[in-house]
Structure formats: C-alpha cells, structure tokens
Amino acid sequence: xxxxxxxxxxxxAVLGGMSGAAQAQEKTKVCFIxxxxxxxxxxxxxxxxxxxxxxxxxxxxxxxAFLENVPEGPDAERAIERMARSNCAMIxxxxxxxxxxxxxxxxxxxxxxxxxxxxxxxxxxxxTYNARFYEGRYIQGQIAARMSKKGLAGYIxxxxxxxxxxxxxxxxxxxxxVNPDFKIKVVWANTWADPGKEADAAKAxxxxxxxxxxxxxxxxxxxxxxxxxxxMAFGQASDMIAAGPKTQLTAIVDTxxxxxIKRTKAALEGTWKSExxxxxLKDGILTMAPYTNMPxxxxxxxxxxxxxxxxxxxxxxxxxxxxxxxxxWLKAGEKADDKTLLGMNFYVEGVDDQxxx
Amino acid sequence: xxxxxxLTVMTAATPLVIAAMxxxxxxxxxxxxxxVEGMMIMGAVCAFATAHMxxxxxxxxxxxxxxxxxxxxxxxxxxxxxxTNQVATGLALTILGLGVxxxxxxxxxxxxxxxxxxxxxxxLSDIPFIGRVLFAQDLIFYLSIALIIGVNWFLFRSxxxxxxxxxxxxxxxxxxLGINVVRTRYLAVLFGGACAGxxxxxxxxxxxxQWVENMSAGRGWIALALVVFASWRPWRILAxxxxxxxxxxxxxxxxxxxxxxxxxxxxxxxxxxxxxxxxIISHNRRTTLINTPASLGKPFVPDR
Numbered sequence: 338x339x340x341x342x343x344x345x346x347x348x349x350a351v352l353g354g355m356s357g358a359a360q361a362q363e364k365t366k367v368c369f370i371x372x373x374x375x376x377x378x379x380x381x382x383x384x385x386x387x388x389x390x391x392x393x394x395x396x397x398x399x400x401x402a403f404l405e406n407v408p409e410g411p412d413a414e415r416a417i418e419r420m421a422r423s424n425c426a427m428i429x430x431x432x433x434x435x436x437x438x439x440x441x442x443x444x445x446x447x448x449x450x451x452x453x454x455x456x457x458x459x460x461x462x463x464x465t466y467n468a469r470f471y472e473g474r475y476i477q478g479q480i481a482a483r484m485s486k487k488g489l490a491g492y493i494x495x496x497x498x499x500x501x502x503x504x505x506x507x508x509x510x511x512x513x514x515v516n517p518d519f520k521i522k523v524v525w526a527n528t529w530a531d532p533g534k535e536a537d538a539a540k541a542x543x544x545x546x547x548x549x550x551x552x553x554x555x556x557x558x559x560x561x562x563x564x565x566x567x568x569m570a571f572g573q574a575s576d577m578i579a580a581g582p583k584t585q586l587t588a589i590v591d592t593x594x595x596x597x598i599k600r601t602k603a604a605l606e607g608t609w610k611s612e613x614x615x616x617x618l619k620d621g622i623l624t625m626a627p628y629t630n631m632p633x634x635x636x637x638x639x640x641x642x643x644x645x646x647x648x649x650x651x652x653x654x655x656x657x658x659x660x661x662x663x664x665x666w667l668k669a670g671e672k673a674d675d676k677t678l679l680g681m682n683f684y685v686e687g688v689d690d691q692x693x694x
Numbered sequence: 695x696x697x698x699x700x701l702t703v704m705t706a707a708t709p710l711v712i713a714a715m716x717x718x719x720x721x722x723x724x725x726x727x728x729x730v731e732g733m734m735i736m737g738a739v740c741a742f743a744t745a746h747m748x749x750x751x752x753x754x755x756x757x758x759x760x761x762x763x764x765x766x767x768x769x770x771x772x773x774x775x776x777x778t779n780q781v782a783t784g785l786a787l788t789i790l791g792l793g794v795x796x797x798x799x800x801x802x803x804x805x806x807x808x809x810x811x812x813x814x815x816x817x818l819s820d821i822p823f824i825g826r827v828l829f830a831q832d833l834i835f836y837l838s839i840a841l842i843i844g845v846n847w848f849l850f851r852s853x854x855x856x857x858x859x860x861x862x863x864x865x866x867x868x869x870x871l872g873i874n875v876v877r878t879r880y881l882a883v884l885f886g887g888a889c890a891g892x893x894x895x896x897x898x899x900x901x902x903x904q905w906v907e908n909m910s911a912g913r914g915w916i917a918l919a920l921v922v923f924a925s926w927r928p929w930r931i932l933a934x935x936x937x938x939x940x941x942x943x944x945x946x947x948x949x950x951x952x953x954x955x956x957x958x959x960x961x962x963x964x965x966x967x968x969x970x971x972x973x974i975i976s977h978n979r980r981t982t983l984i985n986t987p988a989s990l991g992k993p994f995v996p997d998r
Contacts (some may be wrong), residue, residue, distance in 0.1 A: 374796060374907030376803035406908065491950070497957075524949045525957035532902035533913040537706060541946035544698045556909075557804070558902040579806055580904070651952075690949075693957045 368425035378554030390594030409434025469617035471507035473589035478511025491542030501509035523690035707939030713917035721883035726785025731914025732791020737894025762891015807903030847953020862987035
C-alpha cells in the first residue's frame with residue numbers, strides 16, 4: 338500500500354511537471370480528426386497536407402495533433418471528446434459523418450472552437466467549411482462528354498449524402514452541356530476507402546460498357562483499373578496522376594492549407610467567429626490538376642469553363658434544370674441557392690440510377 | 695462479358711480462399727487465431743514493399759508469405775508457449791498488424807505497384823470458354839487451387855494430417871499417445887500465417903497493385919467466417935469463397951445495370967447469404983459436431 342501511494346505521488350508530480358512545461362511553452366493546440374489514414378492518397382491526405390502547411394506557417398505559436406482512422410458514428414464522439422479534453426483549443430473534424438458528434442461535443446466544451454468540414458449544422462462554437470467541389474465536377478463532366486465515344490460514364494460513389502449527390506448532378510449537368518444525351522451509371526461502393534471494392538466497382542462499370550470513369554471514393558484503385566482496361570478516368574481529392582500517367586484527365590485537388598492558416602490565425606487573434614464558409618475554385622480551396630491526356634481543343638474548353646466559374650460568369654446549377662422524374666427544379670436563368678445544394682437529395686434528369694434512400 | 699465477370703469474381707475470391715485455408719489448418723489443430731486480418735495486412739505490406747524495391751513480384755510473394763508467417767509466430771509464442779487467451783491474443787494481433795503495417799508502409803503510399811502478370815498455360819488456355827478463365831491466371835490463383843487439393847489430401851489422406859486432427863480433437867489423448875501437441879500447433883499456426891500473408895500479397899500485387907493503409911478492409915474476418923461456413927472442410931471453402939465473391943461482384947453489376955434495388959441492401963447481400971447458409975449448415979447438429987475440432991481454442995499445458 339505504501340509503495341502504491343509513493344508511486345501515485347511520484348506520477349502526480351510528473352504529471353504536474355508536464356503540465357507546467359506545457360504552460361511555459363504557451364503553444365495553442367490545434368487538433369484534427371481524420372476519417373481515413375493520413376496517407377490514403379486522397380481526401381484525408383489532402384487534409385493532412387493542410388495541417389502540415391498550418392504547422393509550417395504558425396509553428397511558433399501552435400502545435401498540432403491528429404487522430405486518424407476515426408470511424409463515423411458513435412466512436413467519433415468519443416474521439417472528438419478525447420481531443421477536447423486534451424487541451425485542444427481548436428478542433429477540425431474533417432468528414433461529413435462527424436457532424437452530429439461534433440455538435441454534441443461542442444455543446445459540452447463551449448470554449449473550444451470547432452470547425453466541421455462539409456456539414457450543414459453550426460452553432461456558436463461550431464463553424465463549417467467546405468469547398469465547392471461541384472465546380473470541378475462540372476468541368477470533369479464537360480471533359481467526359483468530349484472524350485467519351487459512347488456517351489456513357491461510370492461514377493463510383495461512396496455514400497448517398499448531399500455532397501456526393503451534388504457531385505453526381507454537377508458531373509451530369511456538365512456532360513449534358515456538351516452532349517445532351519450523355520448518361521452516367523452510378524455504383525455505390527458504400528465505403529470511402531477500400532481499394533479492392535473500388536476496383537471491383539470500376540471493373541463492373543467497365544464490363545457494362547462505360548468508357549470513362551470518375552469516382553467519389555478516396556483510393557487510386559479505380560484509376561488503376563481504368564489504366565489496365567485502356568479507358569480514361571478522373572482523380573479525386575489529390576492529384577492521382579502517378580496511378581495512371583496516361584489515364585488521368587484531370588483531378589479535383591483539395592487545398593485546405595490556406596484555409597486552415599487563415600482560420601487558426603483568426604482564433605489566435607481572437608477574431609474567430611462561427612461562420613459557414615463555402616469557398617470555390619476562385620478562392621483556391623480546390624484546384625484542378627493539370628489537364629492531361631486530351632486534345633488541345635478539349636483542354637481549351639476546360640480552361641475556359643474554369644475561368645468562367647472563377648469569374649462568377651458561370652454557375653453550374655443554373656436553370657433550366659429538371660429533376661430526374663422530369664419535373665421542373667430550376668427555371669431558365671435561375672440559380673440554385675446554397676441551402677438546397679447542401680441538402681441535395683435528388684438527382685437531375687439524365688442520371689441513370691435510383692438514389693438510395 | 696460473362697467471362698469478364700467471372701475473372702473479377704475469381705480475383706475477389708482468391709484471397710478469401712487462401713486465408714481461409716490457412717486458418718482451417720490452424721483450427722483443425724485446435725488453435726483459434728482471430729489475427730487473420732492482421733497477418734493478411736502484414737503480408738500485403740511486406741509483399742508490396744519488396745516488389746517495389748526489387749521490381750520482382752515473385753520476391754514480393756515470398757516476402758508476403760514470410761511476413762505473415764513471422765507475424766503468426768508472435769501469436770504462436772504468446773498462445774502456445776505462454777498460454778495466453780487465444781481470442782484476446784488474436785484480436786490484439788489484428789490491431790497490432792493494422793498499426794504496424796501502416797507504419798511500415800507509410801513511405802510506399804501512392805507509389806505505382808508491380809502487378810503480378812498472368813501465366814498463360816499453352817494449349818489449355820485455348821479451350822473455348824473456360825480456357826482463358828482457368829489457365830491464363832496469375833501464380834497466386836494456381837497456388838490457391840493447389841492449396842485446397844494439398845490441404846485436403848494432407849488432412850484426410852496422410853498420417854501427419856491424422857495426427858494433427860487428433861491434436862485438434864483431443865489434445866490430452868494426443869499428448870498421451872506421444873504426439874508433440876505444442877510443436878504440431880506451432881507448425882499449423884505458421885502455415886496459417888503463411889497463407890494469410892500470401893492472401894495479403896494477392897491484395898497488393900494482383901487485386902489492386904498498390905499500398906493503402908487498412909487495404910485488407912475486413913477480408914481477414916470474412917476468411918474466418920468462411921472456415922465456420924465450410925464446417926472445417928477444404929472444398930467447401932472453395933465453394934463459400936466463390937459464392938461470397940460472386941454475390942459481392944454481382945451486387946455491383948446489379949447496381950451498374952440499374953435494377954431498382956437499394957444499394958445498401960445489395961451491399962449487405964453477401965453477408966446475408968453467409969448467414970442463411972450458416973443456418974442451413976448448422977441445422978444438422980450431428981455433422982456440425984463431427985467436423986468441429988473439439989479442442990478448438992482450448993489452452994494446452996503439457997503435464998510433465
């Protein structure tokens with residue numbers, strides 16, 4: 338018993354010393370929750386590159402920590418709470434599925450600033466941030482319509498959440514702006530990152546005759562399949578050109594670094610407010626990987642569309658647009674408002690799939 | 695198109711069959727190793743790294759087998775020498791394997807892999823319809839078939855196999871008969887690890903020639919379920935593995951084809967099918983009991 342007490346006292350002293358040291362440094366702790374491994378070559382890696390950029394820019398004032406492979410669902414709440422308890426002043430939760438968990442933990446820790454990626458719920462201390470990925474997908478759709486001989490693209494989707502549905506719609510609208518008869522086939526992999534399953538989905542789509550592939554899952558497996566079968570594909574979240582040097586047409590590249598630096602700075606200076614930020618191509622939060630493996634005129638078209646989106650001249654969701662069942666959604670010239678887009682739960686006309694409910 | 699689907703199914707089923715064959719041998723000797731997923735992912739990372747550095751996928755296969763076997767040795771030492779709880783140790787092995795492989799593989803993420811090329815058997819591959827499917831495959835596929843034939847012969851036709859089954863059924867009696875229980879089990883566990891490693895090598899060299907953390911994505915667990923599904927019979931593992939593969943690939947095709955069934959339901963279908971077959975198999979309790987190794991998961995401490 339005596340030994341135990343001594344041990345406890347000793348460890349208490351050590352712990353006390355540690356927290357003393359931490360106070361002496363006075364570095365603000367900024368934390369990140371990742372849904373996948375930080376080296377997934379896609380979504381999570383893009384966030385981790387952002388984290389490293391943040392550390393590089395503000396390393397004298399802050400330190401960062403992260404938890405990777407945090408499953409969406411009840412476990413997420415525990416992980417976020419653990420972060421909040423370990424003196425994180427600011428927590429970025431980087432996946433849609435962390436939304437409710439973030440809200441719950443944020444209510445318990447009013448002094449901690451939370452930033453949730455791609456969600457639509459916010460509060461006093463929860464801001465949301467997102468990138469207008471659909472802008473990039475619209476460009477991809479246009480390229481696909483020009484490059485596909487059959488007018489049929491395969492779309493490997495993850496989960497039926499608004500973000501993904503919006504991407505499918507934008508791709509279809511872009512393609513239809515070039516070829517009104519363009520069709521897409523959708524396969525739901527029901528995973529963010531499982532290379533085997535993504536490859537199987539890609540093979541199934543190719544076997545059913547698509548000659549262009551695009552994906553909303555995170556690994557490079559679909560591009561590898563496309564390369565093997567001799568068709569073209571688009572990369573997702575990171576530039577995936579290494580997986581298919583002769584296959585990738587372009588990729589949507591997420592560039593979170595500048596955003597993380599801006600917001601963390603605001604938090605340090607005390608000017609941080611809960612906002613719902615949704616930046617696009619013009620803000621540099623997403624960029625297009627070099628347009629490769631396509632003729633010059635297709636490349637010129639893609640660059641022109643990109644410039645028009647950046648200048649605000651073109652909004653991909655501009656009417657007339659019908660819903661999948663043919664009913665009218667947007668009148669001619671009408672633009673979709675952000676709220677509808679962020680909660681999108683229906684397909685536009687031309688998508689050859691039944692949306693899982 | 696049918697041929698293409700069949701090839702996809704075979705690629706998906708092969709790692710399941712191989713890993714399940716290894717686990718079947720381990721369980722027949724009375725050891726329940728829940729660490730298949732961990733050994734598989736270790737095999738995947740070792741195979742990818744070696745193939746990438748040497749440029750030879752065949753060295754990669756060897757490294758995968760070695761990685762899985764070495765990792766299973768840790769399990770053997772803990773459960774057989776130190777007699778720890780097999781279930782807990784197996785679970786720990788899985789978690790450890792996922793972590794260690796992530797660490798080992800960090801510098802290999804995003805690199806182009808080395809794909810194992812198919813070996814086309816002359817003449818036989820010209821047989822219409824089945825020729826290209828069966829005789830223009832990669833080495834690991836041929837190995838998976840050889841494994842089933844070999845394990846089936848070993849378990850039911852060889853003296854050593856009979857001894858091993860005796861160890862799995864009643865380690866006390868086997869010990870009394872002078873069979874070295876611990877050594878038999880070590881060898882069975884090593885074989886299981888080697889198979890899981892080979893299955894992992896198939897993932898990172900054939901299935902998707904790349905390294906991604908966590909890329910086994912639960913296939914080790916499916917392999918474990920397959921062993922029960924097959925009621926510890928080698929040929930039934932082949933049937934179960936291909937059934938599972940066929941339903942998995944079939945649901946993706948059904949989606950792409952546009953049948954109006956919700957995708958979540960289709961995704962759950964392979965697992966639902968497994969449960970249904972399990973219910974049917976366990977309906978006859980006597981045959982189940984005959985096939986189940988009676989000493990499965992029980993610790994053995996030789997009385998000296």
